[in-house]
Structures are given as structure tokens and as C-alpha cells.
Amino acid sequence: MKKLLLAVSVLLLNVPLVQAAGDAKRGQELYQANCTRCHDTSVHTRPNRIIHSLDGLKKRIQFCESNGRLNWSPEQIEDVAAYLNAKFYKYKEVP
């Protein structure tokens, strides 16, 4: 019964069980539409990268996003973090 309840609440709340908090696909679209004005994705693979943790990545996204005056919600920042982390940085999600 407990298992059933859990399954139902996961369905209702649409909680992703394995995925990172953000939606990487939505993040990719957001990135391509808004983030390539100043740099392309090669900054994320440069040898002297300035990002060293998932938290640092999110902070940097927030910094760049507010520099670009995009007014993003925390969800949009999570989505782009999920995208960049899955594609380039590959830090472990801290639960």
C-alpha cells in the first residue's frame, strides 16, 4: 500500500526520480536562445574554466543571466544548469 501511495504521489507531483532537478532539454533551448550572445559553448570546455562545482555552475549561470538582464526564474536556472552539467561539467548531483 505504501508503495502504491508513493507511486501515485510521484505521478501526481511529476517528480523526476533519476533526473537532475532541472530539465536539460528545456535548458538547452534556453541556452541557445539566450546565452550565445557573449560566448558559445566552448567556454565550458576551456582548460582554465572558472567553474569547479555544481553550486558554482548555478551561481555563474545566475550571474551571467542577470548580466544579460534575462530575469530568469529559479526553475530556468536549474534547467540550464542541468543541461550544462549533463553536457559539459558532469558534477554529481547532491541530493
Ligand code: HEC
Ligand atoms: C553579457 C554577456 C554574457 C551573457 C549574455 C552570458 N554570459 Fe556567460 N560568461 C560571460 C563571460 C564574459 C564569461 C567569462 C568570464 C571569465 O572568463 O572570467 C562567461 C562565462 C560563463 C560560464 C563559465 C565558463 C567556465 O566554465 O569557465 C558559464 C557557466 C556561463 N558563462 C553561463 C552562461 C549562461 C548559462 C548564459 C545564459 C543565461 C550566459 N552565460 C550568458 C558573459 C556572458
